[in-house]
Amino acid sequence: MTTRLLYVDDEDDIREVAAMALELDPELEVRTCSSGFDALVAAAEWQPAIILLDVMMPGMDGPTTLARLRCNAVTAAIPVVFITARTQAHEVEKFKEMGVKGVIAKPFDPMTLAVQARAHLD
Secondary structure (H helix, E strand, O other): OOEEEEEEOOOHHHHHHHHHHHHOOOOEEEEEEOOHHHHHHHHHHHOOOEEEEEOOOOOOOHHHHHHHHHHOOOOOOOOEEEEEOOOOHHHHHHHHHHOOOEEEEOOOOOOOHHHHHHOOOO
16 A cells, blocks of 8 residues: 655745655655645645645745645644654754644755655554
8 A cells, every 4th residue: 555745835946856766765755846836736636644844945935734634624644754854953943833743854865765764654
């Protein structure tokens, strides 16, 4: 059985590398979005098992996207993991207080990204 994973990042090259890295895991079905707005639509329609969400994006950043996901009954329970370069202890703590399942540091290691993502699934 495959696990649906939505990867959200405004940077095309990072999104491509992440998608290729995640698709190395044959049990992951991966979709990507380039904005928080697109992520809200995709998450509601596709119902991924987990969302990997970039923190710093133009228009709607990761924390705002997370808040909007939590306000929609259809997406409220989907686990979200932030992908960010902001990984100091106090920043990670602040993110966890927002309700994220975890934080993956950028730049991420493409060879371990799928394993890191899976670690946040129940």
